[in-house]
Amino acid sequence: MKMSTIFRLLLVLVMGTSSLLYSCKKVEHGTDVPIVSINENTVSTIQVGKKLKVGFIANQVTDFTFSIVPVAAGEALMTENITVDPNTFIVSKEFDIPNQVSWIGDALLKISYTSEGQVIEKTKPITFTESNPQMFVVGGSIASGWEPTLSIPMTLYDKDSKSKFEVYEYVTVDGSGFKFLPTNVDWTDAFGKGTSDGTLLQSADAGNITVASDDFYRIRMDAEAKTYELLKSTWGVIGSATPNGWDSDTDMKFVGSKGIYTWKLTVNLTVGELKFRMNDDWIINIGGELSSLQQDGANIAIATAGKYDIELSRTASGYSAKISKN
Structure with a gap:
């Protein structure tokens, strides 16, 4: 083989190796750049009054700012600084969305962080819709028992109200009564008996609501007025x-x-x-x-x-x- 041919082969080999090393260096350098993004699986529509679960993809970041901003002009609906482990790649957070009219409409989920001396902002659109009012009844004196996930749904009985619910159930003296739940997930914000018959207390310390005799009852409650009513029904x-x-x-x-x-x-x-x-x-x-x-x-x-x-x-x-x- 001629020397010129050998030289050309060696030159190609050296250049290829250099290119590979440079490419590897670029990839390694890329993993060191602070980056935060909102996971695409985060919902784009949710009712007010619910919990919003947001997924973040983070790399080499110790903290960033998350906010919810209305598309129309106005101040942020909420802002929170989130601290993360720089070695963490996926972060998930839950946010309580208040059941307020001011939240209804189009908004942006917004993240803000610093990367290589620059402030980076990213957004994802979301729509907050009016909530479907709901209430459940749970307890040992009715068919559901005390397990929240088995609680019985109530219905609105006043078309002009979003807080007045009713259900018809057979209620017994045995079983230690019942309570009202705003969700059928857990005991958060449960309603129990207040300081007197007919009144409700939204507290973990609230008592159970009981009846004096086994019978089929119309059970009504007003979550806003914090009252309840039991009527034997025939x-x-x-x-x-x-x-x-x-x-x-x-x-x-x-x-x-x-x-x-x-x-x-x-x-x-x-x-x-x-x-x-x-x-x-x-x-x-x-x-x-x-x-x-x-x-x-x-x-x-x-x-x-x-x-x-x-x-x-x-x-x-x-x-x-x-x-x-x-």
Whole structure:
């Protein structure tokens, strides 16, 4: 092989090795540059009143500033300085988002940190939406027991309110009562009995709410006013086919238990119509198809006079009934 050829091969080898070393040095230098980013998996929409979990990817950073800034002009909704271990690569933080109207709308998750003498800012858009009010009931005297994750959801009973909730449950003297929970996750911010019957205290020291007798109750609470109300609730039948006509109810008997909601009645009916209603009032009345009774549903026809067994049941899907002639 000629000397000129050998020289060219050696030159190529040396240049390639130098290039490789330079490339490695650049990569190593890159890992020393302070960098912080917001993880792309961080949610882009969340309801106010919830916990916002933000993931950060950090490299060679000891601290940075995190803030939530409205897109419209205005001061930051919140600002927090976050300290991290410089050897930590992934950081996760939870922030309590207050249930306030001022938070609703488009905003930016913003991080600010110093890298090589320069202040770096990065943002990620997020939208805060109006919360869906929720409340749960939990306790040993109802079907859920004391486990928060098994608590029973309540519903709003006043269309103009976001704090007034109700639920219908069989409540027993045994079981040490019940409490109200704003989430079905844990005991945070639970409501219990206040200083007197009918009042609530939002504190870990609050007592349990109890009843004097086993029965099916309408349970109401107002989270804003911090009050509660218990009303024994009954079902009955009313209509031209029933003994009292449309003037008054013929009461049914509750024969269920915790988590099993059943009412029964044996009664003489005439040809005519009937409906089911609660607490001798038309506020809650159900009719229509027996397999799926609906609020304000159609009257139920009775074609033949005689003695009947009537059974009303409530499940998670709603109310149904059986009407059987003896």
